[in-house]
Amino acid sequence: MASFDGLVSLARAWASGELKEYRTSAEQTGFININQSHHRWFKQLRAHMINQAYEEVRKQRSLKSKLLEMTWTYNLYQADKNLLQCSKNRAMNYIYS
Numbered sequence: 241m242a243s244f245d246g247l248v249s250l251a252r253a254w255a256s257g258e259l260k261e262y263r264t265s266a267e268q269t270g271f272i273n274i275n276q277s278h279h280r281w282f283k284q285l286r287a288h289m290i291n292q293a294y295e296e297v298r299k300q301r302s303l304k305s306k307l308l309e310m311t312w313t314y315n316l317y318q319a320d321k322n323l324l325q326c327s328k329n330r331a332m333n334y335i336y337s
Contacts, residue, residue, distance in 0.1 A: 250282045 253259040263281055267274040271288075272281050 250278060253282075254278060
């Protein structure tokens, strides 16, 4: 089913003239040779877009991991700070009792 959807998208882009515009732009940027078939160009573009999506997901996961690490470090800092304050309070109570 996915390949049928891909062919429909390819046919729609070809009929509207978008494909020619996209291919000209892709050739100018060095993405693909303009002499390659529409189908091959479409497959390469699709693969490129999938790779970009995976890369974006990887970046998001990395960012989430860093945020979790920062939160954990901050919570550890707060726990140490609270423990120090408790120790201080106990020492003061011991001295003044």
